[in-house]
Amino acid sequence: MPSPSPLITVPPKLAEHHEEHNPEHAAEWIAGLPDLAAGFLDRWNLRPDGEPAHGYVALVLPVRREDGTPAALKLQPIDDERAGEPLALRAWNGGGAVRLLEHDPATATLLLERLDATRSLDDEPDAEAALLTLAGLLARLHTAPAPEGMRHLGDVVREMLTGVPEALPALEDPAERRWLADCAEVVRDVADEPGDRLLHWDLHYENVLAPLPGSPAAERGPWLAIDPVPLVGDPCFDLMPAFDNRWDDLVATGDVERAVRRRFDLMTDVLSLDRGRAARWTMARALQNSLWDVEDGETRLQEEQMAVARAVARYV
Numbered sequence: 001m002p003s004p005s006p007l008i009t010v011p012p013k014l015a016e017h018h019e020e021h022n023p024e025h026a027a028e029w030i031a032g033l034p035d036l037a038a039g040f041l042d043r044w045n046l047r048p049d050g051e052p053a054h055g056y057v058a059l060v061l062p063v064r065r066e067d068g069t070p071a072a073l074k075l076q077p078i079d080d081e082r083a084g085e086p087l088a089l090r091a092w093n094g095g096g097a098v099r100l101l102e103h104d105p106a107t108a109t110l111l112l113e114r115l116d117a118t119r120s121l122d123d124e125p126d127a128e129a130a131l132l133t134l135a136g137l138l139a140r141l142h143t144a145p146a147p148e149g150m151r152h153l154g155d156v157v158r159e160m161l162t163g164v165p166e167a168l169p170a171l172e173d174p175a176e177r178r179w180l181a182d183c184a185e186v187v188r189d190v191a192d193e194p195g196d197r198l199l200h201w202d203l204h205y206e207n208v209l210a211p212l213p214g215s216p217a218a219e220r221g222p223w224l225a226i227d228p229v230p231l232v233g234d235p236c237f238d239l240m241p242a243f244d245n246r247w248d249d250l251v252a253t254g255d256v257e258r259a260v261r262r263r264f265d266l267m268t269d270v271l272s273l274d275r276g277r278a279a280r281w282t283m284a285r286a287l288q289n290s291l292w293d294v295e296d297g298e299t300r301l302q303e304e305q306m307a308v309a310r311a312v313a314r315y316v
Contacts, residue, residue: 008037008061014054021056022077029077033059036075040109044102046073053117055227057082062114070114070212071101078108080151081229086110087147088230091198096140097225098209099217112226113217121208121223127249130205131263134242135270137225138203138235142271146198146232153233154194160288161191167294176301180290183309186316187284190277195234202229204241236278239267240285243308260311279315282308 010033018026041047041063049070050062058076065071076082089100089110102111124130164184171177200207207227211217217224231237243260253259268278286309290301 008034008052008059010034010059011052011054014056014059017056018077033075036107036109037061037073040073040075040104040111044073044111046071046111058227060117062117063111065101070215072112072114074110074112076108076110082108084150084230085228087149088144088198088200088228091144091147092141093144094217094220094224095144096137096221097200097228113215114212115209115217115224115226116212117209119210120206122205122246124205127246128266130246131242131266132270133208133223134203134205135267137208137223138200138238139271141200141203141225142197142235142238144198146196150198150230150232152194153199153231153237154191156231156233156288157187157191157194157284160284160291161188163291163295164287167291170294170299171301172299173301176306179301179306179309180287183283183287183290186280186313187287189316190234190280190284193234195237196232197235199231199233199235199238200225200228201231201238202227202241203238204245206245207241234277234281235271236273236281237284239264239273239278240282240289240308242267243282243311244289244304247304256307257311260308261314264312264315275315279312282312283316 010030015030018030037059045066046063048061049064053060058074061073063071063073086100086103089097093099098115099113100110101113103109121130121133124133161184164180168177168180171180203225208223208225210223211220243263250256250259264278264282268275286305289305293302
């Protein structure tokens, strides 16, 4: 029998995020996390092996399996965005991504192979090398057939465009209202051709980790993707996180829009993507991010999103 599981302390910042973004269910889910973690430590014969980590949504516990293999126990609420994660991870089967070891559909709990949480692609000093790594990972991930039961980009973009008329009056600046409306018009050009590939949807630099030295994961490459919010759609819709992250690197060039286009050209070359379609779907991501900001109560848009859209608009 495994020894009694220790009490798990929920990180305050994780609790605060859920209280802000999921107020109806946050208190219940946070209160139940220690027992949920303890239950899976016992059920899957795991023992804690380090300090808990967390992002905005999930609590991740470093653990060891019964045979001593390092793993990561990921605890997260059940919602539409995360429902497809185990399906995508199984489809990729470690090809460019972290490998799924166990999954409990009733609670959305995952047991993953453990990667090196101290080494993300965001720490790569060569910005262009980091960008090319992202492109290479996307090339691998997009080759996997999309499993049944996934969310589809067509549905996402229709919902997005439906929300534009309501968002426009919430913006203070007439120029930003025009930008949002113009962006929506560009997106309508591709809305009826949403694509059929398996997308990660959130492949930014911090969602790429190095494998543990000497681990089986290290045999599959120097970097692997984590935390997908999977979607079935056009590969061009997966590019935006490469452009609006590591923003300081772009600012440091002295010409942000030119630097964005440099990233855009490299990504589309590596992935053999049509630049006109890639520009439209990148503008769709800028539109989506902006609509989310308005839903959160913002009355001004992020300059980063508008700058990316302006930079790629010349390809439309």
